[in-house]
Amino acid sequence: MELFIEARGDVGAVRKVNEDSLLAAPPVFLVADGMGGHAKGDAASQAVTQVFAEHIAPGVLSTPEQVLDAIHSANDAVRDLSTVGDSGTAVAGTTLTGVALVDGGEESPYSWMVFNVGDSRVYGWDGRVLRQQSVDHSAVQEMVDAGLISAEDAEQHPERNVITRALGAEDSVDVDVWLNQPTDYSTYLVCSDGLTKELERSEISAIFARHEASGDFTGITDELVQAALEAGGRDNVSVVVVRATTP
Structure with missing residues (x-):
């Protein structure tokens, strides 16, 4: 197996602080988006990448149990950032989404473990179709699941950031x-919502299709981030693309 890996983060065109953090080091590829309006959003997302770097051995397959342990340890680390003041507890928080190469057992030399907490996203590209793998943990997604609003309406709903x-x-x-x-x-x-709130899935898919047709994915993260910036760049944008091929 050969891996192609690209990652890029950008503060965006509006925000002054980048509260996103990313990690793109085999076997883990993740994005954490610190919660805007909460205390220490940037520190919260950075705590996640630091915990994963400490818990997951680089360059070798992990196990699902090791990845889950890193996630729970990252939650503890973010909890430790919360502070108590005169106005109450300032809660630090962050999303976390990503993929990890894990031992596939007897059935496969390896598996992809997709994990998610929050509304950052993981998409899978099979060479023709881009499909969302993760499910948003958001108020509007719950409304969509309950049949109260459509997926299209969710993109413009006033509570789409909750x-x-x-x-x-x-x-x-x-x-x-x-x-x-x-x-x-x-x-x-793997991306933060700074990408998906600016670009439709069809627009992202078109970028993947062009690179697939050329057989060269070099520069795809630059192209994705630039497209989000040109569409408004109202949030921090973080993008990781990982591609596995067999020589």
């Missing part, structure tokens, strides 16, 4: 996990 799960919000964290076989997707996109 998330229902985050690292640091509670003593324990509820994380969604999926295990994919190598044949499910060849390429993964």
